[in-house]
Amino acid sequence: MQVFKYIVLLLAFVLPVFLKADTELHFRDGSPEWHNFLHRKIDSMPSLKNADSLHQVLINHGFPNCDITSGIIEGSTIIDIEFGTEFYIGSLIIEGDLEDTIVCNKQFIESEYEILIDSILQSFKDQGFYFVNLLAQSYQADNNRVNILLYLQTGPIVEVSSAESAGIKKTEPKLLRCYLEIQDGDSLNSERIAESWERLKSIDFVSSTDPPEIIPEPGYNKARVRFSLSEMKTINIEGAGAYIPGDNGDLVGYLNFGAHNYFGGGRILSLLIDKREKNRSARQLLYSQPLFLLGYGRAEFMLSTRDYRNQFYEFSLNGTYNFEIGRNLKARFNLGWKDLEPGADIFQAYDVYIAGFGIDMGKMDKKFNHDPQFLFGWEIGYYSRHYKADGDDSVSTRSDIYDTRNKIIAQTTLNLFAFTLLHLKINFLDVSSSEKPLPISERFLFGGLSGLRGYRNDQFSARRLLIFELEPRLYFSPDNYFYPFADAAYYEYYNLNESGNFGKFDDFIFGYGFGFNLNSESHSLKISLSWGEDTPFDQPRLNVGLSNNF
Structure with a gap:
């Protein structure tokens, strides 16, 4: 303890002397710009306050003949600097x-x-000269210019003997080759190899962390390109539940079972069971796989039902082909039938x-990102509605109806400050039809987590709909946030007016709330409380969502 006391007393006397000591720079030559540069360097990095460190700084910035000395005068460190010639x-x-x-x-740095x-x-x-070599032979000084003599060995043009994928078991190699920008027989090109690797890393059913390996063959005129991959096989179970308050409170929710690449080849199979209200439910069976008709693409086939009890029962089949037009630009075609x-x-x-067509531009994820993100989507669909004969009639008493539907989604995420992002979303839907009012199954149903939180699922129906979402996200890790x-929502609809005819009406409603989004590598938990415009504060809608990957 006595030794410790003496050390503390010594530091108490000596440390102020060092803290008080100043470092001064004396310049024998050099421009004011370079003088200011060194002052800024020392201010930002105090460890440079010595001759050796400053000497290396000047060499790294084109002054190989600089001369720097230092000494202590009256307790201050004096560093004398001569830049010399800038080469x-x-x-x-x-x-x-x-x-x-x-x-x-x-x-000359x-x-x-x-x-x-x-x-x-x-x-x-x-x-194609992939193994080119360029060596420095000599340096020739000419005043403040240095001419460098280099010796070039181009070697032969290198051909790709094979582009192979290592670590893949269930996925066929020929499928992965469809994603590559470089193929067997092409000239070995580093840019196309890099593009191929980025393409493989963007696939949702494989992962790649190690850079491609170039393996030259004897003679160095051919080489193999090996991409080290691992298949991502997951069983995904996702579900969410919500409690509807009131005198007869009810539980609603959905459960989605998905097999993502479990059978290899990027195939996806999923089953959705969705109880939207007490007398409203939906089922959906989806199959998807890669398909290269117009470039990188994916085909989806969906069978679905909607059982709305006393309103309607719907059975539908739908096929969609999604394909890439360019970086962050995708398009899709859609054909479907429903009864x-x-x-x-x-x-x-x-x-x-x-029959429909759509495009999507931009890219967006929920991870924290300082850079602004933007996503825009537009979709147009043409619907031909053919009424069947009623009862014993052999011919329908109603003519065919043709509808045109437009859907526009625009959303962006902006960095506000520190670890806070602002998410904005606008969703516009419109249907043009000669039939007024539309059957409820042909209207846009909204309310709940899919649009306008704070209300029951599909509580409202509209012919034209505009939904705004404002969501600040306060991140406490890259994947987890409070919001x-x-x-x-502004919406238009047709209803009976005072004269007994169908007239057009509109309304504006809003909801609000807060929630948490918690994610790990294989699990996610989403919890939110929401209120509608007239919902009592002690009766919020509680939504809990859970997702697991196995």
Whole structure:
């Protein structure tokens, strides 16, 4: 303890002397810009307050002949600096398999030199000379210019003997080759190899962390490109439940079973069971697999039902082909058919034939990202509604109806400050039809988590609908956040007016609440409380969602 006391007393006397000591820079030459540069360097990095560190700084910035000395005068450290001549790279003189002279006029520093050499090598690699070599032979000083003599060995043009995927068991190699930008017999090209690797990393059924391996064959005129991959086989179980308050409170929710690449080949099979209200339920069976008709694409086939008891029963088949047009630009075609059986709001059964087209631009995820994100989607659908004969009639008493539907979604995520993002979303839906009012099965049903939180699922129906969502997200880790939210909807619909005719009405409603989104590598938990416009504060809607990957 006595030793510790003496050490503390010694520090108490000595430390202030060091803290008080100043470091002064004396310049014998150099421009004011370089003087300010060194002052800023020392202010930002106090560890540079010595001759050796500053000497290395100046060498790294084009002053190889600089002279720096230091000494202590009256308790202050004096660093005397002579910059000397600032050297530049004058020319790169290339000899060997190709003779050329490149005038540079760049600072004579290592980083600039490496950029120049890499650009020369890359130009040859892009032509197929993948194993090109460029060595510095000598340096020639000419005043403040340094000319560098280089020796170039291009080697042969390298051909890809095979582009192979290692680590794959269930997925066929020929499927993965469809994603590659480089194929067997192509010239070995680093840019196309990098693009192929990025493409493989974007696939949702494989993962790749190690960069591609280039394996040269004897003679160095051929090489194998090996991509190390691992298949992502998951069984996904996702569900959510909500409690509807009131005198006769009820539980609603959904359960989704999914097999993602469990059978290999990027195939997806899922079953959705959705209880939306006490007398409203839906079922959906989905199958999806990669398909390369117009480039990178995926085909989806869906069988679904909607059972709305006294309103209607719907059975539908739908096929969609999604494909990429460019980076962050996708398109899709859609064909479908559905059969509607009548309920209290429909007087005749009918069939609907559907054809549609849509595009999506941008990219968005829920992870914390300082960069703004944007996603825009537009979809148009043409619907032909054919009414069936009623009862014993052999011919329908109603003519065919043709509808046109438009759907626009625009959303963005902006960084507000620190770890807070602002998520904004606008959803516009519209149907043009000669039939007024539309059967309830042909209207846009909204309310609940899928649109306008704070209300029952599918509580409202509309012919034209505009939904706004405002959601600040306060992140406490890259994947987890707390969010308050406010939703609003403007919608139009047809209903009986005072004269007994159908007239057009509109309304504006809003909801609000807050929630948590918690995620790990294989699990996610979503909890939210929401209120509608007239919901008592002590009767919020509680939504709990859970997802697990096995």
